Amino acid sequence: MAKGTNDAKLLIQSLRKAYAATPTSLKIIDLYVVYAVATALIQVAYMAMVGSFPFNSFLSGVLSCVGTAVLAVCLRIQVNKDNKEFKDLPPERAFADFVLCNLVLHLVIMNFLG
C-alpha cells in the first residue's frame, strides 16, 4: 500500500536523521559491533555448511566475536552521555574496563581455539 511504504520511508528517514545526530565515538562503537556480529554470523553459516567438527574452534571463534560485541555494547552504554544511569562514571574508566575485559576474553579464546 502506498501509505504503508510511505510510512516506512518516513520512518527510515527519521531514523537516519536521528542516528546522524549521535556522536562519532558512538558511531565507531556501533561499527565495531556490527563487524563483530557479522563475523559471528559468517562463522555460524560456515559451521552449518561443513559441520561442527572442531567444535571448540567454532565456539571459540563465535564467542570471541559475540563477547567482544557484548563488551562494546557495554562500553557504548557507559560512554553515552544521554544515559543517566552512568552519569557519574568517567568514560575513561569505562574504556579501561572494556580493554581489560577484552584482554581476558581473547586470552581465553586463544586457549580454547586449540
Add this chain to the structure above:
Amino acid sequence: MVPSCHPSGPSHLVHNFSVFTCNACDLSFKYLFRLDLLTDLVVAKHARRLAISIPPRGRLSTLNDDAPPSHLTTTLPHRPAVHPLTFADRFSSRSKIVFHYLRCNLIYTKVPFNAQTTLVSALVFLFGSQTPPHTKIAPVEIQILKPYRAPSMAKQRPSLLLLLSLISLLLSPPPAFSFSDESPTARRILVLVDDLALRSSHSIFFDSLVSRGYQLEFKLADDPSLSLQRYGQFLYDGLVLFAPSVSRFGGSLDQSKVLEFVDAGHDLILAVDSNASDLVRGIATDSGADFDEDPEAVVIDHLSYAVSDADGDHTLIASDNLIKSNVILGDKAIEAPILFRGIGHSVNPANTLVLKALTASPSAYSANPKTKLSSPPSLTGSSISLVSVMQARNNARVLISGSLELFSNRFLRSSVQKAGSKTIYDKSGNEQFVTEAAKWVFHERGHLKAVNVKHNKVGETTEPGIYRINDDLEYSVEIYEWSGKRWEPYVADDVQVQFFMMSPYVLKTMSTNKKGLYSTSFKVPDVYGVFQFKVEYERLGYTSLSLAKQIPVRPFRHNEYERFIPAAFPYYAASFSTMGAFFIFSIVYLYHK
C-alpha cells in the same frame, strides 16, 4: 701430631695391641698402631659403620697438642707396650686398615660407601701420624688371623658324563637322510607288493624312482617283519601299496597304521585292481576315494576303449581326461591317452582335498563285464575317477589308482589308439603320467615354504613392535618351491596378504621380484587394535601356506594429532581478526577527533 716415643716422662705413648674384627668379611686384624686423634676418628667411624666394638683405651694415648674429645678417651686396662713400630709398618698397618675398610665397603657393600669416611681414611693414609726420623721402631708383626670364611675352590673333575655321551655318539647308527623340512622329498620308500614278480613287471616305474634318488625297499604285504615305525620314529618316508589282494598286512601293519603314517605327513601311492581286498578299499575310503562296492565291477567304456584290447569287452580304457594342473602333471602336456584297466571310484564333491587326476569319459560305467546289467550302474560317466590324488591338510599326498596295470611295463611301453580316432600313438601317456604324478606325490614339485616374514615402516629397516594408525608400512615374505633337489624361488602373481582383525581391513596382492621375494606396502587402516598379517595361500596342487603374524596398532598419541585443523581455519581467522579489530577500534576510538 708428632708423637714422642720417649719412654721417659709420662707414658703418653700407649701401644695398644688391639684386635679388630671386620664384620663384613670376618677377617680379623691384629695390629698395633698409634691411636692419634685422626686415627681415632677413622677407627671410630669405621667401627660405628661396621659394628666393631673398640676396646676401650687409656686417656694417655693422646699426644697431640689438641685435647682429645672426651668421648674417645676411656680407661683402658693397662697393657704392656709391645713392639715399637716402624714407620713402614705403621704406615702399612694403617693403610691396611684403610684399604681393608675401602675394600670391605666396595666388595661387601651393604653399607653405602661414605665419601666423607673415604676422605678421612685417605687423609689418615696420607698425613697420618708419622714417626719422627730419629725414632727407631722395630718391626711389628701384623698377623692376619685365619679368616672364618675361606673361599672354597671346588676341584674340577673331568666330566664323566661328557665321556659317556661321546662314546654313545660314536656307537649310535648314523642318522638316515630323511624327510625333513629342509629337504621335503622322501627318500626311503617302502613298496608293498603281494607278488614279488611286480618288481620286474613294473620295473620301469620303480627304476624311474630309483634314478631320482629314492631308496626302495620291496616287501611282501604279508611279510611278518613289516613295520612302519620303530620306537616312535618312522622307518620310511613314503609308502607304495601295490598289493591289491592283501587281506591282512603282515607284521605290525594294519589300516590304522597306514593312516597314521599318512597323518604324520608321509606320502602314499595306492593302486588296486579288480581283486581289491576290503583292507585296501578301506584305506582308499579313508583317503577320500570310494571304490565301487560291487567286487566284480570294473570300468567299462564302450566309446573310449583302447583299440588294442584283445578281449573285446572294452575294459581297457584309453583316457585322456586329465586334471589341468601343471604342478601335478608337469609342464609338458600329456598327448597320448592313458591306458587303464581296473576299477573305478568316486570322489565326494564336497571333499575339497581330493582331486580327480584321471577321470573316465562320460560314456564310462562301472559294472561286471561278465554278467548282464540288471539295473543301471551306480557309477557312471565323469563321476568315475580312475586316478585320484589327495593332499591332506598336513600336506601329505596320496595317489589312488584303480588300476595296478597303469604302472606296469606293458602299459608304459605299449602303443595306444583310442576307439573312434585315427591317430595311433607309439607310446601311451602312461609313463609320463605315472612319472609326473609320482614326482608330485613325493613332493618333488609343488611344495612351498615361506620364510623371512618381514614388516617395517616405510623408510626403516627394523621391525617395530607396534604400529600407529595411518602409518605406511611394507610387508615382505620369501616363498620357495622345492624342485626335488633345491629350493627354487616361487613365482606367482596371486599371493595376497591380509591385514586382518576379525575381517581383512586390507587385502593386497603382493608383487614379486621373481627371486622369491613377495612384498607390498600399504597404509595402516584408521582402526586400532591387534591385527595380523595373514597370508593364506592355497592353490591346486601346491602345499598350503598359512602365515599369521600378530601386530598391535595404536591410536594417535596426544601430540601426534595435526596441530592446526584445516577445517577450523575460518575460526582461527575470525578470532584473530576480532583481536585485530579490537586493537584498531581502541586506537580509533581514543584518537578520533
